[in-house]
Every structure is written in C-alpha cells, then in structure tokens.
Amino acid sequence: MSELKALRDMRPAVPQAELEAMRMTARERFVAGTRARRWRRLPLLAGGLTAAVAVIGAAALVLTGPGAVPGQHDRGGHTRTVVTAAWTVREDAGGAVTIYLRQYTDPAGLQQTLRADGVDAIVHPGLYVPWPLIVGGMPLPPLQLGYPVCYYAATGLAPQAVQRAVVTFMHRQGLPARLIIHPDAMPHGSALFMDFLAGRPRDPKNGNTGVWAWPPVVLTNDRLPACGGPQS
Amino acid sequence: MTIDTQPSDADLIAGSLAEPGLFTAVFDRHSAGILRYVYARLGPELAEDVTAETFLAAFRCRGRYDGAWPDARPWLYGIAVRQIRRHRRVEARRLRLLRSALADGPAEDHSDRVVERVTAARLGPRLAAVLAELPRQDRELLLLFAWAELSYAEAAAALGTTASAVKARLHRIRVRMRRELGGSNPMDEENGDE
16 A cells, blocks of 8 residues: 555545535535626515515515625635535624525424524524514505414514614525524524424425515514414 | 537536536536545535635636536636635644544444555554645645546646646655655555556
8 A cells, every 4th residue: 555545545535424415505605606696685574575475476485684795605714514404504703694494394403503503593383474564665464375374563573773784684596595694783682583384385496395474583582473463 | 339418517618608507517517526625625614615615716717718628627626726725724723633533543444455444544644744744735736636536637737737747746745755654665565556
C-alpha cells in the first residue's frame, strides 16, 4: 500500500443516509440561487389576495413577508443543522434560523427543533387565520378553504414592524418554502406561530403534503391562539 | 455498437445559456461527487453550503466553459477548490480533528483487507499531519488526485495548469510525503497507484 492508497482510505466519507439529504438541501439552495431574481415580494397581510386564494386551491396559502430579501443567502458559518425528510432547520452563526419546508408534516418535531434553536415557536396542527382578515386595507369575508378553520383575534399579532424584523418568508411554486427567522428581534414573551395541517392535500407539482392557512406570524404572547370569530 | 444518447456536460452547459434550467442536470450528475469531496475537506457543517456555492459559481460563469471538455468534472472541481480556499481555518481544524480521530484507532471494519487496514491505521495520523503541513497548492493537487480521483489531465484542467506540470509536482509531493513519513513504506508493493 502506498501513501496515496492510505490517503484514499482515510478520506472522511459522508454517511450514505446523510448524503441524499445534504445533496437535496444543496440542490434547493442552488436552484433558489439561480432563480434569485425571480423572487417576488408580497406584503404580509396586505395585497395579493387573488394570488393567495389561487394558491389555497392548489395546495397551500403562500405569501411572502414584507421583509423578504430576494435571493438572500446565508453563507456558511452555520452552527447547527437538523435535516428530516420533511424539513431542514439551520441555525446560523449570527443567530438567524433558516427553515426549508419540503413537506408540511411533523409539526411537533419542527416546534421542538425551533425551540432548541432559540425560537419560541408554536407549530400547531390545524388551519389558523387571524380575524378580522384585512388584506390590502380591506376587511374580507371568511375564507372558503374547504377545511375547518380556527379564526383567532388579530389583536394577538405583534405589530407589522416586529413581523418584518422577525420573519422573512419566501416561496415559489415547485420549490420548498423558505423562512428566515431572527429570534433576537422577537419581543420578550412573544412567540412565532405556524399553523400546520399535515398530510393533505398533495400538490403533484412539488410533492408537498399538507397545507398552511397563513404564513408564520409573531404573536404578542406565547400561548396558542383561542378560536373565535366566524365559522370557528 | 453503443449509441450514447445522453447529452454531454458540455452540451448541457451550452444549452443552459438559452435554457438555464438545463444546468440542473449538471448539478444532478455531479453534485454527489462534489459534495463528498467538500465534505471530506471541510466537514458536514459547510458541505451543503460550499456545494451549492460551487454550482452557483459554475452557473454564473457557464458562458466561459470550454466546450472541448465534454465532462465538466475538472471544471467543477476547480471551482470547488476555489470555494474551499475561502474556509482555510475550517480545513485546518478539520485536519487536526482527522489526525486525532485516526490516532484513536481505526473504525470498526469487517473487511478482509487486514494488512491494508492496519497499514492505513498506522499511517493515518502521520498522513493527516503531513497533509496539514503541505503548502496549500500541493495539498489541493494531492487531494484532487487522491480524494476526487481525478487523472493527471483532469487535475491539470481543474487547477489551470498542464498535465506534465501536475505529474512533476505530484512526484515531488510524494517524495516529500515519504520523507516525512519516515522513509519508504514497507507495505508499498509498488509506487504506481495512479
């Protein structure tokens, strides 16, 4: 055996189980990077209703937060990554937490992982919509989602400035939803809230399962919102 | 007679100038190899990032790809090497860890290549130490050859030099390695692994 052979043998190998997950994440980042210019910015809780309703019909309601930075990439230096078949959560050295959602499943696991990364998160099964629902400054009638919906008091939402500082939410058809959370910007006692109806329906275009009723929001407290309002 | 109906990397890259989505096929072909290489050099923390950045950098400069190379591997590894350079401290730490891990003993291995395994275990920590002390350019070349398993010509293309220069440099590196490992390796049946 020569030193070259020994060198080949000592090459650290990627565990096979991890290789595909890592490759998939790298692929998402690559594809998102090539399309960076195409990211659109839509204001949270304002505008984009037509597009939003259309997306509900397809698989999930997806909006882009007002703080979204199109094409923004965290570059290396992350301190912790948790990869499952459904999602990837990365905590960056700077404290920001990035979530890639491939499938809307395992809300309990996601909540636990986010909390371990310092995000006081509530990831709860079910469809939750703040009420009154005001989009583009206009109050709207209850959504016809075809699923039971919990309407909760919009007064429990943190101010828009806080939402913008904490949550960046990007999604494009065919790509996993991507969120960047800044836990440091969350007021004391607040919580990031994500509703999460797992398992249905399936979007044949991107393989996602499950739906969200509303993009993640920051609540003024860390309790699960109580249902009230219409059709609850 | 075999008819190869698969487009070459060069075809895909040329096509991606008009249809950018085609470049994803290049990613799918080569990302596992690049990821393994980056993982080996930088570890799991940066493997995904650097792999993605490598292909993004390749995508951005695909207009300058030399179509005379049907296989894009050398080009991609060359870009990966440049991306890895940005994480020198991480690599140095990685090599220190590798040295410690190898010094702790070989991992469980049920292969019947006992002699090779014992030899690798004996050489491992010293090799890791030598690797850490090599000049950057020499380490890059050696690992392209040993870990990415590129040929002389491919390594030369990756590093923007000639195959004869690569061969000469590699010979010099191996002489140095043998010297620093304490002379010739008694298990070395022959010197021509390549």
